[in-house]
Every structure is written in C-alpha cells, then in structure tokens.
Amino acid sequence: MDFKLSEDQEMLRSLARDFLTKECPKAKVRELENDEKGYDPRMWQKMAELGWLGLVFPENYGGTGGTFLDLVLLMEEIGKNILPGPFFSTTVCALPILEYGNEWQKAKFLPQVANGTAIWALAVIETLGGYKASEIKASARVGDGHYIIEGTKLFVPNANVANHLLVAARTSEDAEGVAMFIVDANSAGVEVEVIPTIAQDKQCQVTFNRVEVPEGNVLGDVGGGWDIVEFILDRAAILKCAEVSGGCQAVVEMTNAYAKDRVQFDKPIGSFQAIQHRLVDMFVNAEGLQYLVYQAAWEISTGFPSRLHTSLVKAKAGEVYQRTCLDAIKIHGATGFTKEHDVGLYFRRVKASEFAMGDSDLWEERVAAELGL
Amino acid sequence: MDFKLGEKEEALRKGIREFAQKELPSECFCLLLEEESRDEDWKLAMSISKKLAQKGWLVMAWPKEYGGQGASYWEQMVYGEECGYWGIPGVAMGVSGVAWVGPSLMQFGNEEQRKKYLPLIASGEADGVWCTAYSEPNAGSDFANIQTRAVRDGDEYVINGQKVWTSCAHRARWCWLAVKTDPGAPKKHRGISIFMVDMKSPGITVNPLLNYHDAHIFNEVFFDNVRVPASNLVGEENKGWYHLMQSLASERHSLGPPLYGNARRLLDELAGYAKEIQHDGKPLSQNLGVRHMLADAVVEAEMLKLFNYQVTWELTQGLIPIYGSSRNKAFGDQLLERIGIIGMRIMGAYCQVDPYSKWTKLHGIIQRVYLLSPGISIAAGTDEIEKNVIGQFKLGLPKSY
Ligand SMILES: Cc1cc2nc3c(=O)[nH]c(=O)nc-3n(C[C@H](O)[C@H](O)[C@H](O)COP(=O)(O)OP(=O)(O)OC[C@H]3O[C@@H](n4cnc5c(N)ncnc54)[C@H](O)[C@@H]3O)c2cc1C
Numbered sequence: 132m133d134f135k136l137s138e139d140q141e142m143l144r145s146l147a148r149d150f151l152t153k154e155c156p157k158a159k160v161r162e163l164e165n166d167e168k169g170y171d172p173r174m175w176q177k178m179a180e181l182g183w184l185g186l187v188f189p190e191n192y193g194g195t196g197g198t199f200l201d202l203v204l205l206m207e208e209i210g211k212n213i214l215p216g217p218f219f220s221t222t223v224c225a226l227p228i229l230e231y232g233n234e235w236q237k238a239k240f241l242p243q244v245a246n247g248t249a250i251w252a253l254a255v256i257e258t259l260g261g262y263k264a265s266e267i268k269a270s271a272r273v274g275d276g277h278y279i280i281e282g283t284k285l286f287v288p289n290a291n292v293a294n295h296l297l298v299a300a301r302t303s304e305d306a307e308g309v310a311m312f313i314v315d316a317n318s319a320g321v322e323v324e325v326i327p328t329i330a331q332d333k334q335c336q337v338t339f340n341r342v343e344v345p346e347g348n349v350l351g352d353v354g355g356g357w358d359i360v361e362f363i364l365d366r367a368a369i370l371k372c373a374e375v376s377g378g379c380q381a382v383v384e385m386t387n388a389y390a391k392d393r394v395q396f397d398k399p400i401g402s403f404q405a406i407q408h409r410l411v412d413m414f415v416n417a418e419g420l421q422y423l424v425y426q427a428a429w430e431i432s433t434g435f436p437s438r439l440h441t442s443l444v445k446a447k448a449g450e451v452y453q454r455t456c457l458d459a460i461k462i463h464g465a466t467g468f469t470k471e472h473d474v475g476l477y478f479r480r481v482k483a484s485e486f487a488m489g490d491s492d493l494w495e496e497r498v499a500a501e502l503g504l
Numbered sequence: 505m506d507f508k509l510g511e512k513e514e515a516l517r518k519g520i521r522e523f524a525q526k527e528l529p530s531e532c533f534c535l536l537l538e539e540e541s542r543d544e545d546w547k548l549a550m551s552i553s554k555k556l557a558q559k560g561w562l563v564m565a566w567p568k569e570y571g572g573q574g575a576s577y578w579e580q581m582v583y584g585e586e587c588g589y590w591g592i593p594g595v596a597m598g599v600s601g602v603a604w605v606g607p608s609l610m611q612f613g614n615e616e617q618r619k620k621y622l623p624l625i626a627s628g629e630a631d632g633v634w635c636t637a638y639s640e641p642n643a644g645s646d647f648a649n650i651q652t653r654a655v656r657d658g659d660e661y662v663i664n665g666q667k668v669w670t671s672c673a674h675r676a677r678w679c680w681l682a683v684k685t686d687p688g689a690p691k692k693h694r695g696i697s698i699f700m701v702d703m704k705s706p707g708i709t710v711n712p713l714l715n716y717h718d719a720h721i722f723n724e725v726f727f728d729n730v731r732v733p734a735s736n737l738v739g740e741e742n743k744g745w746y747h748l749m750q751s752l753a754s755e756r757h758s759l760g761p762p763l764y765g766n767a768r769r770l771l772d773e774l775a776g777y778a779k780e781i782q783h784d785g786k787p788l789s790q791n792l793g794v795r796h797m798l799a800d801a802v803v804e805a806e807m808l809k810l811f812n813y814q815v816t817w818e819l820t821q822g823l824i825p826i827y828g829s830s831r832n833k834a835f836g837d838q839l840l841e842r843i844g845i846i847g848m849r850i851m852g853a854y855c856q857v858d859p860y861s862k863w864t865k866l867h868g869i870i871q872r873v874y875l876l877s878p879g880i881s882i883a884a885g886t887d888e889i890e891k892n893v894i895g896q897f898k899l900g901l902p903k904s905y
Contacts, residue, residue: 403888472716482855486853
C-alpha cells in the first residue's frame with residue numbers, strides 16, 4: 132500500500148500544471164468555448180511535443196511508454212485547469228486501437244495521434260443517448276470490398292475537427308452484433324453538425340449517408356465490436372472521472388479561498404458553520420472521489436482491473452461534481468452566478484462529464500450487478 | 505380545519521388557465537427572473553402584463569382606488585400558484601414593482617407618492633417597471649453594510665455610490681434604492697433610507713452582468729452625483745431598515761406560490777416525458793428510480809403548497825408570519841433545485857444541450873431551471889440567511905453570527 136506518487140509521476144503532474152496554467156488560462160478557456168474549432172492547434176502541437184498525445188503508446192508508435200495511471204494524473208490536471216479540445220476524445224479512440232488494432236492499423240494510426248497530426252472522435256451513442264448495444268441502430272452493410280455505413284450518431288465530441296471517427300455500427304440483428312469501424316472523417320456522406328451545449332464543448336451530430344469504409348478499417352472482430360465498446364467504456368470512464376476529480380478539487384480550492392476572504396457581518400463567511408460544514412462535505416467528497424479514481428486507475432495499470440472498482444467511480448463522480456459546483460456557487464453568493472467567475476465554467480461542464488461514457492444509471496446498474504443483484 | 509378553497513378561488517384558477525391557454529405561445533414557460541434577459545421574452549412579458557392589468561389581475565391585492573381589486577389573500581395565493589404553473593411572463597414586471605414597491609408605498613409612502621406611482625405599476629406599462637437596488641459589493645447578506653450615500657442639498661438629495669446584482673435595471677423605468685443617509689449612526693442599520701429614483705436621471709450608469717449561461721438578469725448600477733427630489737424619499741429618513749424589513753417580508757411571501765406552481769408544472773412535464781420516452785421497449789415511467797424521484801418531489805411540492813396555505817391563512821387571521829415566508833422561500837428554492845437535478849437525470853444525455861437549440865427536449869425548461877436554481881436560491885436572501893431567521897425567530901436559538 133502506498134499513496135505516494137513516483138518521482139516521474141510527480142514530475143508529469145507539475146509539468147502539466149505549469150503548462151496548463153501558462154498555456155490555458157481561463158481567458159483562453161473562454162475564448163475556445165466560442166471558437167469554431169474548440170481547440171488551439173498551436174497548443175495541441177505543444178502537447179504532442181510534451182509526449183502527452185502518445186503518453187501510453189510504446190515508443191515504436193511514437194509514444195512515451197507511460198502507464199494508464201500516468202494518463203489519469205494528466206487528465207486530473209486537465210480537469211483542474213479545464214482544457215477544451217479533443218484530448219479526451221482522441222485518447223479514448225487511440226486506446227482501443229492500441230489494444231485491438233492489427234499491426235497495420237497501429238502503425239498507420241497511432242504515430243499520427245502521437246505527433247499531433249490526427250484528431251479522433253468516438254461515435255457510439257444515438258438518439259436515446261445511452262451506451263447499450265441495443266440502442267445502436269446505425270448499420271454497416273457489406274458491399275464490394277467495403278462496408279456501407281448508414282445512420283446518425285449523437286453527442287460525438289469534437290467530430291467537427293476530427294480526422295478519424297471510431298464508429299459503432301450494427302452488422303447483424305442479434306443484440307450485440309456490432310462492429311467498430313475506423314472512418315475517415317472526410318469520406319463522402321459524412322455530415323457533421325455541432326450541437327450547442329451548455330458546456331460549449333463541441334459535441335456533434337454525425338450523419339452517415341451511405342459512407343463507404345474499406346474492409347481493412349474494421350477494428351478487431353466484426354462480431355466483437357461491443358467488447359471493444361466495453362473496453363473503451365471502462366477506461367474512458369476512469370479518465371473522465373479523473374477529469375471530474377480534478378474539477379472538484381479546483382472548485383473546492385477556489386471556494387475555500389473565497390470563504391476565507393469574503394467578509395460579511397464583519398467576519399469571513401468561512402467562520403459561519405453553515406458554510407464551514409458545507410465546504411467540508413465538498414472537500415471530503417472530492418477527496419473520496421480522487422481515491423476511487425486512483426484505485427481503479429492503478430488496477431488498470433497493473434493489468435487487473437476490477438469491474439466493481441471501475442464502475443463505482445463513474446456511478447459516483449457525476450453526483451459529486453454536481454453537488455460540489457452547486458454548493459460552491461452558493462457559497463460564492465451572487466458572484467458565483469456570474470459569467471466572470473470561474474466556478475460557472477466548471478458547473479457548465481458537470482452534465483457533459485456525467486453523460487460522457489455512460490451516466491450514473493448505467494454505472495450504478497453495473498455496481499448492482501457486481502453485487503450479484 | 506378546512507382544506508378546501510372557495511368557489512371564487514376555483515373560478516379564478518379556471519380563468520387564469522383559460523387566459524394562459526389563449527394568450528401564451530404554446531412553448532412559453534417563463535421562470536422567475538427569466539423574462540428580462542432576451543429582448544423577445546421581455547417584449548412578450550410587457551404585452552402580457554398589459555393584458556393582466558386589463559383583467560384586473562396584475563395588482564389584484566391592491567385597493568380599487570390604486571387600480572386593484574382588493575382581492576383576498578386566498579385569491580392572491582391562487583393567482584401566484586397558477587401564474588407559476590403556466591409560467592406566465594409579465595406577472596412581476598421585472599421583479600419589484602408589483603410585489604413590493606406598491607405594497608411598501610401603501611404601508612409607508614405618502615399619498616402623493618401613491619397617486620403618482622401606483623397607477624403606473626397597475627397599468628402594466630413600461631413606465632411601471634421597477635428595479636430594486638439594495639446589494640453592493642460589500643453588502644450582500646449583510647445588507648446594512650451599504651455605502652451608497654445620499655446627501656441632502658436643498659430640495660434634493662445627491663446620490664453617489666455603486667449597486668450590484670440589480671435585476672432588471674436595464675429594463676426599469678424606476679429604481680427602488682436603499683442608501684446611507686447617516687453614516688455616523690451608532691448601529692449601521694440605523695442610517696438607511698429608501699428613495700425612488702428615475703432611471704433616466706443624469707449620472708446613472710447601468711452595466712450588464714451576464715450569468716454563467718449568458719443570461720442578462722442583473723447589472724451593476726453606478727450613481728454619480730445623481731440628483732433626486734427630496735419628495736422621492738419614502739417613509740422616514742434613517743428609518744429605511746425598518747421599512748425594508750416589512751418590504752422584504754412582502755417580497756419573500758410573494759415567492760412561495762409561484763415556486764409551487766413552477767414545481768408542479770415541471771413535475772407534470774417530466775411525468776409526461778417519462779411516459780413518452782421508451783428504453784428497451786419500456787417507457788421510462790416504468791423505471792423504479794424515475795418513479796421514486798418524481799414521487800419524492802411531488803411529496804415535497806405538496807409540503808410547499810401547505811406551507812403557502814398556512815402562511816396565507818395566518819395573514820387572513822391578521823397574524824404576521826414571523827418565519828413562514830422564510831421557510832417557504834428556502835424550502836421552495838431547495839425544491840426547485842431538486843427538480844432541476846432529477847429533471848436533468850430524466851432527460852438523459854439531452855440535458856446537456858443548450859435550452860434554446862433544436863436538439864432540446866421540453867422546450868429547454870429543465871436545463872433552464874437547473875441553471876437558474878442556484879441564482880434563485882441566492883436572490884432575495886440566501887438559504888443560510890433564511891434558515892438563520894427560522895432558527896432565531898421560530899426556534900428561539902441564540903443568534904449564530
Ligand atoms: C439572480 C440574482 C438576482 C438578484 N437581484 C437583486 C436585485 O434585484 N437587487 C438587489 O439588491 N440584490 C439582488 N441580488 C443580490 C442578492 O440579494 C445577494 O446576492 C444576496 O443577498 C447574497 O449576497 P452576496 O451575493 O453578497 O453573498 P454573501 O452575503 O457574500 O454570502 C456568501 C455566502 O455566505 C453565506 N452567509 C453570509 N452570511 C451568513 C451568515 N450569517 N450565516 C451563514 N451563512 C452566511 C451566504 O448564505 C452565502 O452562501 C440578486 C442576486 C441574484 C443571484
């Protein structure tokens with residue numbers, strides 16, 4: 132048992148902190164929310180140079196050979212600071228390619244991710260908005276040496292700037308008859324429309340009108356697509372929760388500082404127990420979430436993920452982030468309700484993080500199933 | 505004991521329902537503080553306020569001579585509930601005029617002031633729109649800490665200072681303003697006075713403050729040597745604090761019934777949505793979690809309804825509600841927040857969509873409640889402050905701050 136990070140991990144974390152503070156101050160976050168692309172290509176290139184985009188790839192694919200836990204630490208910093216852009220969406224597509232891709236696919240696609248030339252987006256969910264195999268209606272028919280994909284995907288993050296899409300489409304009528312396709316985002320018949328969201332985070336509707344995809348672009352087995360989605364979900368959920376955990380920590384920190392600073396009735400508001408206890412609850416929940424994330428991330432890094440431990444985290448994170456932000460706003464009073472104050476930036480991201488990679492209903496069900504229910 | 509409302513009240517309920525169905529665009533559902541943000545919403549609100557005035561509803565509680573109907577407390581309550589249920593805009597004309605400027609003028613204004621200002625409000629016209637400027641950067645919950653000064657100069661007062669979070673200042677014709685007139689008073693709440701200020705006066709600057717979702721609800725308002733006739737002082741000089749305690753009671757009391765109406769409507773909409781949406785061939789309404797969340801919220805809504813009834817009943821008995829208005833406000837805020845939270849959960853992934861986009865469900869009302877609820881709970885006294893009032897004045901606990 133050891134709660135301490137390694138020296139390398141400490142270094143990664145402090146490097147990330149410095150980089151993000153310098154390159155992505157809140158003014159930049161706000162600018163990128165209104166930016167059509169939603170990310171800064173210059174910053175993206177620097178992230179590639181820092182080795183972040185291929186953090187967990189082996190060196191032969193242009194990566195730096197880091198662990199999943201390293202990636203989680205980076206996501207935590209990203210969440211703390213808020214970094215708009217396609218880092219998460221690209222990463223959660225790259226992980227399954229690394230795991231399920233054939234040699235040709237890995238050699239072709241991973242180095243482009245690592246060096247910052249390719250952005251990816253995961254296109255799984257549809258009109259019902261959930262991660263269930265039965266909800267996948269988009270179809271992939273066998274054509275002549277290729278598949279023909281037809282259907283509509285919703286809430287596809289960053290598809291507006293993606294070069295490649297990783298698409299779940301139905302190849303047979305049985306429940307899990309789904310395959311994952313690597314689709315060139317510039318293929319004829321791909322239509323992308325940005326959905327205006329509360330988080331202004333460039334989630335998209337992607338329509339596939341008879342899009343032709345070469346047979347070689349199927350990831351893994353044709354019948355095994357849903358296993359890949361599950362693989363992605365487990366990892367992506369933890370990464371998302373790391374981001375949430377970082378967000379909670381930042382919000383607790385700024386609220387704590389404010390409670391010490393803001394004076395009403397001639398006293399810092401933090402001296403009122405109503406405020407103190409609320410803040411303590413926020414702090415304890417954020418800390419608990421952080422440990423849930425670390426435990427699951429460490430287990431994944433060691434190669435022995437626990438389904439229970441993975442599921443717990445995403446079942447809890449959304450609620451913690453929401454409560455933390457709502458309480459933080461209230462402790463700030465009217466200031467917390469404004470556009471200028473940073474707490475609103477976090478609050479507006481609560482639902483986007485909750486619904487990325489399955490909502491708490493899905494994950495609570497999994498926890499229940501792990502209990503044998 | 506008798507939990508039935510009279511025929512008159514039920515007839516009014518029916519009348520408002522018919523009015524809402526006839527006059528409101530089908531997707532219209534306006535929450536407290538929402539109407540002043542977008543121009544199109546404000547325009548609609550002002551057209552509705554005129555119609556409410558014509559119906560005799562806008563200021564129904566006021567005596568006939570000031571444009572009202574002398575409506576009973578029960579009628580006022582039913583009116584509040586229904587306006588909340590149907591989300592009727594224009595009811596408050598911004599926020600202040602109908603709910604407390606009018607009642608305050610009747611309580612401690614003079615006849616000349618009543619004659620001039622009450623009919624303007626009662627008409628439902630733009631010249632009857634008010635904002636209220638109490639809060640300042642260093643005076644929020646500790647409202648007595650205000651620094652904005654009014655200094656007498658002949659027949660006028662000269663006002664200097666800064667107000668903040670002033671809802672509707674960008675729409676208002678008049679400002680209901682609290683200032684310091686005696687900064688040397690031994691206790692800080694003793695030197696406060698209330699003025700009515702024409703928002704067109706030279707020296708007033710209104711800067712918009714957007715909320716985190718770009719809604720333009722409140723503003724900062726600067727007063728730079730603004731001259732106000734001495735006749736615009738309301739009540740006694742330096743007695744403003746005591747006047748305002750009465751005024752705030754009207755303000756808080758006015759919030760309970762519409763909050764209940766909002767809550768019931770939102771729950772009905774959510775129940776309808778849950779019946780419609782199918783997951784795995786089963787409507788969402790069959791999902792136990794969804795059923796229980798909605799049921800819990802309905803129970804709390806019923807509690808809020810009875811809290812409103814109880815305060816209203818006290819008023820009819822000539823009693824002054826000591827803690828009930830604070831209870832109803834804080835309880836109502838919490839309920840609205842809770843409905844926002846469960847509503848977002850029920851909407852699923854669509855809850856993250858901008859409320860005004862084409863992908864939104866239920867016309868975006870759930871996202872709007874969710875995003876607005878922290879602000880509503882802070883405005884007009886935070887939950888902590890309301891609970892301090894209840895603890896101190898009802899439970900007899902020692903003052904905690
Ligand atoms: C949407 C909106 C509209 C508004 N409209 C108007 C308006 O039209 N006119 C106007 O004058 N003002 C308006 N306000 C301002 C509102 O009245 C104040 O925001 C409110 O009184 C709280 O003050 P504050 O924001 O300075 O918070 P603070 O007073 O600084 O409070 C910060 C936190 O400390 C807590 N706190 C403070 N004192 C205590 C205590 N003694 N015990 C326990 N906890 C305490 C509060 O509950 C809060 O959580 C509006 C606010 C909002 C959000």
